[in-house]
Amino acid sequence: MARSISQRRKTINTVLAWSLGLLIFFPILWTILTSFKTEGDAIAYPPKFLFFDWTLENYAIVQERSNYMRYLWNSVIIAGGSTLLGILVAVPAAWSMAFVPSRRTKDILMWMLSTKMLPAVGVLYPIYLLFIKLGLLDTRTGLVIVLMLINLPIIVWMLYTYFKEIPAEILEAARMDGAGLKDEILHVLTPMAIPGIASTILLNFILAWNEAFWTLNLTAAQAGTLTAFIASYSSPEGLFYAKLSAASTMAIAPILILGWFSQKQLVRGLTFGAVK
Amino acid sequence: MGKITLKSVRKSFGETHVIPGIDLDINDGEFVVFVGPSGCGKSTLLRLIAGLEDTSAGVIEIDGTDATALPPAKRGLAMVFQSYALYPHMTVRKNIAFPLKMAGLDQAEQDRRVTHAASILNLSSYLDRRPGQLSGGQRQRVAIGRAIVREPSAFLFDEPLSNLDAALRVSMRQEISELHQSLKTTMIYVTHDQVEAMTMADKIVVLNAGRIEQVGSPLDLYRSPANLFVAGFIGSPKMNFISGAEAQRQGCATLGVRPEHIDIAPDGPWQGTVGLAEHLGSDTFLKVDAGALGTLTVRASGEVALSHGDKIRLQPQPDKIHRFDTDGKALR
Numbered sequence: 001m002a003r004s005i006s007q008r009r010k011t012i013n014t015v016l017a018w019s020l021g022l023l024i025f026f027p028i029l030w031t032i033l034t035s036f037k038t039e040g041d042a043i044a045y046p047p048k049f050l051f052f053d054w055t056l057e058n059y060a061i062v063q064e065r066s067n068y069m070r071y072l073w074n075s076v077i078i079a080g081g082s083t084l085l086g087i088l089v090a091v092p093a094a095w096s097m098a099f100v101p102s103r104r105t106k107d108i109l110m111w112m113l114s115t116k117m118l119p120a121v122g123v124l125y126p127i128y129l130l131f132i133k134l135g136l137l138d139t140r141t142g143l144v145i146v147l148m149l150i151n152l153p154i155i156v157w158m159l160y161t162y163f164k165e166i167p168a169e170i171l172e173a174a175r176m177d178g179a180g181l182k183d184e185i186l187h188v189l190t191p192m193a194i195p196g197i198a199s200t201i202l203l204n205f206i207l208a209w210n211e212a213f214w215t216l217n218l219t220a221a222q223a224g225t226l227t228a229f230i231a232s233y234s235s236p237e238g239l240f241y242a243k244l245s246a247a248s249t250m251a252i253a254p255i256l257i258l259g260w261f262s263q264k265q266l267v268r269g270l271t272f273g274a275v276k
Numbered sequence: 277m278g279k280i281t282l283k284s285v286r287k288s289f290g291e292t293h294v295i296p297g298i299d300l301d302i303n304d305g306e307f308v309v310f311v312g313p314s315g316c317g318k319s320t321l322l323r324l325i326a327g328l329e330d331t332s333a334g335v336i337e338i339d340g341t342d343a344t345a346l347p348p349a350k351r352g353l354a355m356v357f358q359s360y361a362l363y364p365h366m367t368v369r370k371n372i373a374f375p376l377k378m379a380g381l382d383q384a385e386q387d388r389r390v391t392h393a394a395s396i397l398n399l400s401s402y403l404d405r406r407p408g409q410l411s412g413g414q415r416q417r418v419a420i421g422r423a424i425v426r427e428p429s430a431f432l433f434d435e436p437l438s439n440l441d442a443a444l445r446v447s448m449r450q451e452i453s454e455l456h457q458s459l460k461t462t463m464i465y466v467t468h469d470q471v472e473a474m475t476m477a478d479k480i481v482v483l484n485a486g487r488i489e490q491v492g493s494p495l496d497l498y499r500s501p502a503n504l505f506v507a508g509f510i511g512s513p514k515m516n517f518i519s520g521a522e523a524q525r526q527g528c529a530t531l532g533v534r535p536e537h538i539d540i541a542p543d544g545p546w547q548g549t550v551g552l553a554e555h556l557g558s559d560t561f562l563k564v565d566a567g568a569l570g571t572l573t574v575r576a577s578g579e580v581a582l583s584h585g586d587k588i589r590l591q592p593q594p595d596k597i598h599r600f601d602t603d604g605k606a607l608r
Contacts, residue, residue, distance in 0.1 A: 172328050173361035177422065178349040178378035187374075191365040 028252070034245035035059070042241040058246035062233070068250055071229035075254075077140050078215070078225055079208035082147035083201055086155045089148070091197070094159035095185055099168055109160065112153040120150075120213050131218055138220045146218065147208045155204055162196030163189065195265070202262050209255045226251035277339045278430035278462030279304045280325060285334035287320055287486075294320050295486040297334070302430075302464065302479075307456050310466045311473040311509070312483035318466045319434055321483070325464065326432050327351050339429060349378070354423035355432040358439060360415045362407040362422075368394075369403040372421045379426070393421040396455075413444045420455070430462035437472065449476060470510055474498070482506050504604035507532045513561060515598070516572045528599035528607055535561070535575035537596035540582075544591035548572065553583050564588065 033049070034042050041052040062068065097105050127146065128137075136142030166189065174188045190197065212227040219228055230251050233244040259266070280302040287295040294317050302308050310318040323329040325336060327348035336344045343351050354375070362371050369390055376386040394400045397417040407415055416436060423431055433452070437445045453476050456463050467473055473480050474494045482489040482497065482505070490502040494510075501507035507515045511534055518531040548566035560580040564572045574590060582588065599607040 167359060167361065169357045169359050169361040170363065172348075173355070173357060173422075174363075174374075175328065175348045176326060176353070176355045177375035177426070179374075180349070183378060188363055192363075194365075 028256075031245045031248050031252075034242055035249045037242050037245075039240070039242045042245070058242045059250070062243055062246045062250065066229060066232065066247075068229065071224055071226045071251075072254070074140060074219075074223055075209055075225040075227075075251075078143045078147060078223070079205050081140070081144035082151065082208045083204045085144060086148045086152055086204055087197065087201060090152060090155040090159050090200075091185065091190065093156050094163050095189060097156070097160050098163035098166075099171060109157065112156060116153050124217060128217065137218060138222045138224075140223045142218060143215060143223055143225070146214050147211055150211070150214065151204050151207055154207070155200055158200040158203070159193070159196065162193050162200075165196075166192055199266055202258075202266055206255055206259060277304055278302075278428075279337075279339055280430060280462065280464070281335075281337040282321075282325070283335040283337070285321075285324060285336060286332045287317075287324055287329060288332045293486065295324070298486075298488055300481065300488065300491070302462060305460050305462055307453075307463045307465065307476060307478045308481060309473040309477035309479070310464065310481050310483055311468065311470055312489075313509070314468060316483040317486035318468075318483045320486075322355075322432050322434055322464060322466045326353055326355050328355075352429045353432055354426045354428035354430075355434065356416075356419045356423050356436045358435040360407070360419045360439075362415060362418055364407050367404050367406055368399060368410070368418050368421075371407065371418055372399075372403075372425055375422060375426045389425045390421075393425045396424070396458075397421050412440050413448060416440065416448060417451075420452070424455070424459065428461065430464060433463065433465040435466055435468070437467075438469075445472075452476065471512060474510070480510075482509060484509075500606070500608075501532075501598065502606055504530060504532070504600050507598055507600070507606070513573045513575065516570075518569050518572075520568060522569055523599075526597070526599060529602040530600040530604070532598035532600060533572075533592045534596065535573040537593045538572065538574045539591045539593065540574065540576055540580070540588055541591035542589055544589035546572075546590040546592070548588060548590065550582050550584055550586045550588060553580075555579065562588075564590065566590070 035058055036054045036056070037048070037052050038055055038057070041048050044052075097109060131137045131142055134142075136145070170192070171184055171188060174184045179187065209225075210227070211225075212231070215225045215227050216231055219225065224232075230244065230247050233240050233247045282298050282300040285295060285298045286293070298321065310321060312318050320329060324331050327343070327346060327350075331344055334344070335342055338351055338353070363374065366374065372390045372393055373386045376389060381389075390403070391400070394403055397420060399414070399417055399421060402410060402414060402418075407418065410418065416439075419436070436452075437448050440448060449472060452463075452465075456476075465472075465476060477494055479491060480494055480497055481491050484505050489509075490497060490506045492500075497506055497510045501510060501515075504517070508517070513535045515532045515534050516538070518533070519529060523529060523531045546566055546569060548564040548569070550562050551565050551571065552563040554561040557579065558577075560576045560578070560582070562574040562576065562580075562582060564574055566572045572590065601607055
């Protein structure tokens with residue numbers, strides 16, 4: 001009896017999980033389908049799900065009109081650069097908070113997190129003016145710095161959580177063995193925290209890749225990322241749904257593939273420490 | 277060389293004075309055991325010597341040099357931790373070689389020392405395994421190997437055997453003692469287990485609430501405990517304490533008699549009823565309800581045909597009776 005109940009529950013859970021998954025994935029699926037429609041089919045009512053004239057025309061036009069590779073390259077540089085810089089700053093920060101905590105460490109962590117609750121638009125004006133002053137407007141360097149700062153609280157928090165799981169005695173053993181601070185972080189802490197660091201890098205890369213507010217406001221022709229590339233197809237003046245969808249599909253494809261291949265790592269990283 | 281001197285060493289965490297002030301001399305080549313109940317400050321004292329904690333006041337000298345402000349790596353000491361603290365991502369070989377790598381020794385010298393340490397500790401066939409693939413005893417040996425390759429002036433052991441099962445603990449205890457005899461290096465060993473202290477130490481330091489209660493050889497502490505605390509802590513089963521009229525009659529506040537120093541004698545002055553009899557074959561432990569004297573533990577050699585409810589008379593060995601004043605200090 002118990003067995004049949006658990007079997008039924010299992011089936012219900014599976015159906016629920018798949019339904020929820022499909023619900024979440026549906027907008028992406030719809031975007032991908034729309035990218036293969038003509039502009040007419042894209043706005044047809046009732047909507048056409050699978051039975052329409054499949055075409056690659058939108059992709060050709062998008063390729064022709066804009067330099068996809070440049071946007072892609074900007075995205076790679078900005079997401080990669082901000083992640084790398086963030087990790088370099090966050091590893092020592094998380095180390096000190098996890099292993100040499102002071103009475104204020106918890107407050108600092110909470111304060112860092114609280115900055116994520118500030119609406120980004122609240123600091124747009126000062127940052128914009130700073131960017132003008134420093135000549136960083138529409139530069140990849142500027143975007144790398146700003147995205148690194150925006151995501152730093154999350155990186156520090158994630159690494160702090162992973163580092164807390166590492167027994168302090170191992171680091172003390174390294175100190176007894178003659179390791180200086182650099183050796184301790186480089187040879188002992190980092191290799192032990194590799195799974196955590198990898199998932200932090202991955203998550204941060206995805207966040208930076210998908211970031212739209214700052215990339216749209218602080219870039220123009222030179223440093224525009226794929227989010228700016230998508231936005232350039234969003235125009236109220238004509239029927240561009242299919243082209244917009246093609247651009248979106250092209251923009252999300254790399255990160256979708258990356259996420260698909262690293263999903264195990266990502267899930268393990270995000271649930272790290274949940275169960276001892 | 278491995279002479280360590282503590283001069284008025286103090287440690288406070290905020291308002292809590294964990295170590296109110298300790299003076300201690302540890303001679304070169306000595307096996308010193310810090311023993312005491314949980315929270316008595318023994319591990320803190322070891323960590324102060326190691327440099328893993330900063331002293332609040334006082335001076336720590338290692339081989340005559342003031343090491344109080346030196347970082348752990350510069351003190352020339354090696355430590356073996358309770359949790360082994362091995363590097364899980366490194367093989368046994370790399371774990372043992374790590375301190376040598378940090379010291380900048382060339383590869384050939386590293387290999388030579390690792391091979392030598394592995395042969396002493398029977399680890400030669402495990403050198404390419406990771407700590408996760410080893411048993412508890414093997415891990416502890418790797419931790420010791422990592423300590424000995426550095427050829428330190430002293431070894432610090434922080435309850436190294438408490439994660440092992442009873443049988444392994446006994447054999448590792450012997451291995452550490454043999455290691456001390458062959459290396460002749462100073463060893464400081466922290467434990468809460470008085471049996472470990474008694475069997476391994478040249479010198480025992482009994483700690484209580486951050487203070488040294490007594491320092492001496494195991495048999496000194498056993499024969500002449502300085503106070504009630506040491507008398508109760510050293511020796512197993514615990515010393516019997518008797519207060520009241522019997523103690524007053526003998527001119528003290530508390531009488532102490534070890535279970536092995538009470539004989540069962542038909543004409544003994546104390547009488548009681550056997551409450552519990554534990555027959556171990558080699559010994560028999562009796563819990564005897566001795567009325568006003570309280571419950572006494574008696575250790576009789578060999579097999580003794582007594583059981584619950586039997587009435588017996590007891591004779592304490594007169595030269596083995598300890599007497600303590602009202603402050604708990606031994607009267608000599």
